[in-house]
Amino acid sequence: MSSSQAIIGIDLGATNIKSLLMDKEGKILVSDKRPSLGNEGKEKVISQIISSIKTLQKEGVKLGISQFLGIGIGSPGPLNVEEGIIYQSPNIPGWQNVPLVRILEEKIHLPVFLENDANAAALGEWWKGAGKGFSYILLLTLGTGIGGGAIINGKVYRGARGCGMELGHMIIKEGGMICGCGARGCLEAYASATAVVKRAKALIKQGHKSYLSRFIKDANDLTCEDVFKAASKKDELALLIVEETARYLGTGIGNLLNIFNPDVVILAGGMVKAKEVLFNPVEKYTRLNCLKSCWEMVKIVPAKLGENSGAVGACATVLERKGII
Amino acid sequence: MSSSQAIIGIDLGATNIKSLLMDKEGKILVSDKRPSLGNEGKEKVISQIISSIKTLQKEGVKLGISQFLGIGIGSPGPLNVEEGIIYQSPNIPGWQNVPLVRILEEKIHLPVFLENDANAAALGEWWKGAGKGFSYILLLTLGTGIGGGAIINGKVYRGARGCGMELGHMIIKEGGMICGCGARGCLEAYASATAVVKRAKALIKQGHKSYLSRFIKDANDLTCEDVFKAASKKDELALLIVEETARYLGTGIGNLLNIFNPDVVILAGGMVKAKEVLFNPVEKYTRLNCLKSCWEMVKIVPAKLGENSGAVGACATVLERKGII
DSSP states (O other): OGGGEEEEEEEEOSSEEEEEEEOTTOOEEEEEEEEOOGGGOHHHHHHHHHHHHHHHHHHHHHTTOOEEEEEEEEEOSSEETTTTEEEEOTTSTTOEEEOHHHHHHHHHOSOEEEEEHHHHHHHHHHHHSTTTTOSEEEEEEESSSEEEEEEETTEEOOOSSSOOOOGGGOBSBTTOSBOTTSOBSBHHHHHSHHHHHHHHHHHHHTTOOOHHHHSOSSGGGOOHHHHHHHHHTTOHHHHHHHHHHHHHHHHHHHHHHHHHOOSEEEEESGGGGGHHHHHHHHHHHHHHHSOHHHHTTOEEEEOSSGGGHHHHHHHHHHHHHTTOO | OGGGEEEEEEEEOSSEEEEEEEOTTOOEEEEEEEEOOGGGOHHHHHHHHHHHHHHHHHHHHHTTOOEEEEEEEEEOSSEETTTTEEEEOTTSTTOEEEOHHHHHHHHHOSOEEEEEHHHHHHHHHHHHSTTTTOSEEEEEEESSSEEEEEEETTEEOOOSSSOOOOGGGOBSBTTOSBOTTSOBSBHHHHHSHHHHHHHHHHHHHTTOOOGGGTSOSSGGGOOHHHHHHHHHTTOHHHHHHHHHHHHHHHHHHHHHHHHHOOSEEEEESGGGGGHHHHHHHHHHHHHHHSOHHHHTTOEEEEOSSGGGHHHHHHHHHHHHHTTOO
16 A cells, blocks of 8 residues: 555754655655754764654554655755765764765665755755746755755756756856855855845944844844844845845846746745745846846745755655656 | 668858758768848748758759658747747848748748757757767857857756756846846856957057057957957967956856756857867866866867857757657
């Protein structure tokens, strides 16, 4: 009976491990969340992942699941999907060249599939979220950095060596601000949450008056969410920063429409909480910066799966790799 | 007998119509070239195309060809591949919304396939040129404007509505120079042959000394080829312009490596005649502007098919659409 089959999806984050047991139709059967404990080192993180999987399996069996089809892991990169190795994880000391797929397969005796977190999110949104029914899907994750994924006809776009879709490192301002990658003028340097905070702090330190300065004690504590909240309350400085951020995002998204001509662009990640203030200006600047033929008919929408996006995407990864979806 | 089958490919240019009769293995059997006569109007151009096709058929029959599999047409856009309509042709007065596929099929009684010229060039280079054997191919045409095409696993990348790969309209300098498309800072505005000439003229008019001023009577006659020729003779001003052009091209190509992670980037079009002076700086700036993982193993190469590129690509279009390659 096919309804007794299930998939496990793991969203391996810097702070938490979020896991889901889902059936093949995309129904969530069991969920689990526990701290990653990255500061306790690599072994601890792996044992947290294994405990989470075992919990889901135990609960699944109680629900009548007789077959676990596989385990998907969505993780921040850099990583190698084919070899199942995570090269590096900035928030876990000692996490270098970890062959996570082999380690887990030896312990759990189920097929394990590794996926870049932005690709997993894109696949999850295509399977059960904002990208459902579309053939050409682009997803941007707007957070500390800017990542990207593309789903073309239901398959993750990988490129020749699995390292493309680095949409945050598209240069939109040649010779501009320096980016963490070493190049100048990357989208990420202008439009990530980090960039928003940096600009806000600089403007406040210059003495610009803002509602922002009222609800923070120290400009150092400022978050991107604070800026967007202030903008939603019509704070002028915050609105200016949002407008500028949207201009850069619109430049980057306009480029991507001209290049990929997608059906839909899905915006995901922390910054999308601010969709009420962000989406209108982003659409305005995207339209200004792209050809009419590529703008017409495209949808720019927020991700739908919210907190579960990574784990749902990890489940979808299992189904994609096994050729089930 | 399969060797008695052949394909016709037409490169519909503003000045000339270049046509080839090829066998399925890519051997050129007959070629034909005649003026497009665009200034004599739409009907004249169509009759030139038909004469060219009939010439190839006649010669083909003499060579023992018993079956013509189809006719491919590579044309500058904007056009609709699926409906077989060329919306506009800037150099042919009255050429608007011409249903070329239907017109030709009615006259010739063979299946006709329309393709954007840059896509056709990319497909041709994949079939029989610099892209042979690769899975992820990007092609940029560097000429009056900058166009692009991508071949992924042997198929033309089309996007949702066939209007993607507008690589010349990728914004690399937000807020920069105005482009013909209305946006600011497009790659085309900085790195096309038109941009090269514009910059050279401006610098000469400012009184900069250059070898260039020696071999042109009037700065208005200056061509991009002149600039590259002067650069190859170590003219300082010309070298500066080439370096700057390469910097912008390297920014754009670096972006495309970060996004697509291709196996190979093929540079085609008039500017590639200057490959001796252009390729080294383009590679240097591309490497500077892209992530190490996306730079490693990629090849940046000139197109191989030269003058025949468009017509070979048009032949390949027939084979691609019929699922033969």
